[in-house]
Amino acid sequence: xxxxxxxxxxxxxxxxxxxxxxxxxxxxxxxxxxxxxxxxxxxxxxxxxxxxxxxxxxxxxxxxxxxxxxxxxxxxxxxxxxxxxxxxxxxxxxxxxxxxxxxxxxxxxxxxxxxxxxxxxxxxxxxxxxxxxxxxxxxxxxxxxxxxxxxxxxxxxxxxxxxxxxxxxxxxxxxxxxxxxxxxxxxxxxxxxxxxxxxxxxxxxxxxxxxxxxxxxxxxxxxxxxxxxxxxxxxxxxxxxxxxxxxxxxxxxxxxxxxxxxxxxxxxxxxxxxxxxxxxxxxxxxxxxxxxxxxxxxxxxxxxxxxxxxxxxxxxxxxxxxxxxxxxxxxxxxxxxxxxxxxxxxxxxxxxxxxxxxxxxxxxxxxxxxxxxxxxxxxxxxxxxxxxxxxxxxxxxxxxxxxxxxxxxxxxxxxxxxxxxxxxxxxxxxxxxxxxxxxxxxxxxxxxxxxxxxxxxxxxxxxxxxxxxxxxxxxxxxxxxxxxxxxxxxxxxxxxxxxxxxxxxxxxxxxxxxxxxxxxxxxxxxxxxxxxxxxxxxxxxxxxxxxxxxxxxxxxxxxxxxxxxxxxxxxxxxxxxxxxxxxxxx
Numbered sequence: 380x381x382x383x384x385x386x387x388x389x390x391x392x393x394x395x396x397x398x399x400x401x402x403x404x405x406x407x408x409x410x411x412x413x414x415x416x417x418x419x420x421x422x423x424x425x426x427x428x429x430x431x432x433x434x435x436x437x438x439x440x441x442x443x444x445x446x447x448x449x450x451x452x453x454x455x456x457x458x459x460x461x462x463x464x465x466x467x468x469x470x471x472x473x474x475x476x477x478x479x480x481x482x483x484x485x486x487x488x489x490x491x492x493x494x495x496x497x498x499x500x501x502x503x504x505x506x507x508x509x510x511x512x513x514x515x516x517x518x519x520x521x522x523x524x525x526x527x528x529x530x531x532x533x534x535x536x537x538x539x540x541x542x543x544x545x546x547x548x549x550x551x552x553x554x555x556x557x558x559x560x561x562x563x564x565x566x567x568x569x570x571x572x573x574x575x576x577x578x579x580x581x582x583x584x585x586x587x588x589x590x591x592x593x594x595x596x597x598x599x600x601x602x603x604x605x606x607x608x609x610x611x612x613x614x615x616x617x618x619x620x621x622x623x624x625x626x627x628x629x630x631x632x633x634x635x636x637x638x639x640x641x642x643x644x645x646x647x648x649x650x651x652x653x654x655x656x657x658x659x660x661x662x663x664x665x666x667x668x669x670x671x672x673x674x675x676x677x678x679x680x681x682x683x684x685x686x687x688x689x690x691x692x693x694x695x696x697x698x699x700x701x702x703x704x705x706x707x708x709x710x711x712x713x714x715x716x717x718x719x720x721x722x723x724x725x726x727x728x729x730x731x732x733x734x735x736x737x738x739x740x741x742x743x744x745x746x747x748x749x750x751x752x753x754x755x756x757x758x759x760x761x762x763x764x765x766x767x768x769x770x771x772x773x774x775x776x777x778x779x780x781x782x783x784x785x786x787x788x789x790x791x792x793x794x795x796x797x798x799x800x801x802x803x804x805x806x807x808x809x810x811x812x813x814x815x816x817x818x819x820x821x822x823x824x825x826x827x828x829x830x831x832x833x834x835x836x837x838x839x840x841x842x843x844x845x846x847x848x849x850x851x852x853x854x855x856x857x858x859x860x861x862x863x864x865x866x867x868x869x870x871x872x873x874x875x876x877x878x879x880x881x882x883x884x885x886x887x888x889x890x891x892x893x894x895x896x897x898x899x900x901x902x903x904x905x906x907x908x909x910x911x912x913x914x915x916x917x918x919x920x921x922x923x924x925x926x927x928x929x930x931x932x933x934x935x936x937x938x939x940x941x942x943x944x945x946x947x948x949x950x951x952x953x954x955x956x957x958x959x960x961x962x963x964x965x
Contacts, residue, residue, distance in 0.1 A: 421595040421724055422699055423658040424508070425588070425645070426716075428476070428599075429638055430469060430520060430546075430606040431680055433668025434690055436635055442672055444622060445632050449643035450693075453662055457693035458701050458743050464712045464774065465666055467680060467687035467759040469545060470495035470522050472665040472713055473601065477503045477523075477534075479717035479734035481756070483821045486829045487523065488760040490545050491855045493847045493871055496829035497523040497534065502729055504717050505535025508597040511726040516587045516596070517541060518580040520603040525551045525846075526831045527838035532567060536599075540565050540583045543844075546606050547576055549856045550846040550958065554891045555900075558610040562890075567838075569890075575612065577604045577634070581641040585648050592652050595724075600645075605634035607669065612637075631670045656698040659723060661716075664690040677795040681759055683770040683781055684795050688757045699723060700744040707742060709750045710776050712757070715739050752776050754813045763849060764825055767818055773810045778803075780810040828871035830940050834964030835875045842888070843870050843943070845958040860887070860958050861902030867956035869944040872914070876938045879965045883929040884910050884945050884957035894928050895947065907947040910957070915941040923947070930957075933965070 434440055438447045439454040465472040470490045471482035478485055478501045486498035497503075505515040516538035517531045522545045524530060531539045542563050544551035553562040553569060558576045562569050572579050584600050604611075615633030616626075624632065642662070649655040667673065667687040669680045678684030692711070694701060714736030721728055722740035742750050758771035768783040779787045779795065786800035786807050800807050828849075833841050846855045850868025854860060863886075874880070886905070887893040898904035910930035911920040917934050924930075943962075948954040 425598045426661045428601045431669040432664040435672040435674025447639040457695040460692040463692035469665045475713040496529045503534045514591045514596040517599045518583045519601045551844045659696040662693045830871045830873040833962045840963035843960040863903040869942040881963045882932045883961040885929045885959040909948045911946040914943045
């Protein structure tokens with residue numbers, strides 16, 4: 380493409396989509412549902428967000444390998460935000476999407492390390508919709524905390540079906556889950572399912588929609604696919620391998636094709652239930668691709684460059700004035716979604732709540748409206764305490780300031796090949812000032828912890844997992860547990876009330892039914908001889924039974940915030956933390 384202008388870049392994408400039939404093979408929805416605009420019933424909302432699928436991982440965006448006919452159809456029926464941005468990784472995007480606040484403001488700037496827990500002070504989209512009389516539900520990936528008060532059922536969601544942690548097979552997830560026939564958490568309780576994870580999320584969502592078809596609902600479907608590990612049935616990946624696509628990428632594309640199949644299932648059922656017209660259906664993704672196709676942009680997942688954070692955003696609502704599909708190339712972001720939904724659904728914003736984003740309702744309904752220029756910021760921290768300018772992008776309609784130093788004219792140079800900071804120092808200074816003001820505001824909460832509450836009637840016992848340790852080296856997935864990773868850290872906790880508490884220290888979760896020193900599923904045996912626990916100013920140790928699965932301590936504790944740390948130590952003095960701790964108020 381050489382060095383196209385931004386308009387040429389988007390036009391080329393549109394031409395590629397048209398050549399596949401994505402823009403012409405489906406009804407435009409023009410004029411649909413005009414008789415229903417009295418809004419006798421408030422609109423339903425279905426928000427689908429996939430994991431690690433980038434802008435270029437869609438047929439309608441010019442990818443001539445991937446097969447996504449249903450998403451291409453939705454694209455053709457939708458208003459599309461073509462300059463829409465999220466954070467470069469998953470938990471931060473989720474926190475911003477659900478609150479309308481920059482992720483760092485919510486306490487979320489990592490995916491592990493106790494920095495993926497959504498701050499107790501935040502009001503979520505589910506809080507607002509449930510207060511407004513909507514039924515609310517989530518199906519899939521939460522990744523904002525597995526313990527009270529951070530679970531989705533603590534944050535406004537009335538129906539909950541999720542896996543644990545940040546992905547199927549991660550440490551907080553049910554032991555041994557592998558995407559097929561897994562055990563997930565349904566309204567806080569373990570439940571065994573048959574089938575593939577994505578099919579289960581959409582199946583649960585359809586049951587919820589059918590049960591609530593006569594009242595307004597907010598249904599959030601954040602899939603874990605196509606996040607790794609890239610497990611999918613062969614019937615989805617084989618067609619790509621047959622085209623010469625390498626194995627991992629074929630599985631990645633196969634996972635997206637399965638998502639597309641489920642999107643078709645969802646869209647058909649909405650139509651059959653006569654809900655299609657008055658349902659706001661949104662499709663987006665949580666960060667740039669983890670695959671091989673970044674849609675012509677620089678960078679992928681985790682990057683501060685465009686390919687790390689510019690993602691698809693399609694919204695369809697025929698009965699609500701969004702009945703003429705088309706592109707909107709105005710700068711927008713995840714922080715705009717909640718205020719936009721409040722506006723579209725006629726909900727009340729809680730008194731005193733201020734958003735970092737703006738409502739896009741007027742822009743969505745009138746693409747030609749005079750929309751002011753604005754400055755937005757995304758960044759990727761992934762450390763214990765955020766660092767100024769780290770992997771950051773300050774964005775306006777024309778400019779991208781990267782890491783406070785590099786400047787790109789995104790309209791003239793969408794691939795970000797030419798750093799023009801030297802010849803545009805005035806622009807650099809203006810964008811740096813904008814960032815400095817925002818940083819001063821956001822950094823006020825950087826020293827705060829999001830404490831997991833132990834001993835609450837809302838969750839007792841509480842299962843803690845090393846995924847949430849505050850430490851640079853985190854055993855966050857089940858493979859790390861199998862290998863016996865030598866690491867340690869502390870949990871930031873809050874003791875709910877004075878009393879006697881029991882702490883069971885384990886290497887393996889209870890469902891694995893294995894001794895601390897055992898090697899299971901090809902894992903590594905360890906030789907632990909002593910267990911130790913420290914919480915607040917209380918510290919105790921005990922010998923370890925070689926055949927025992929846990930070491931239990933009973934401690935009298937005072938209410939309040941504390942750090943909880945554990946040690947499993949061998950005869951040579953080497954130690955690691957207990958990856959799982961079950962804490963119970965007696």
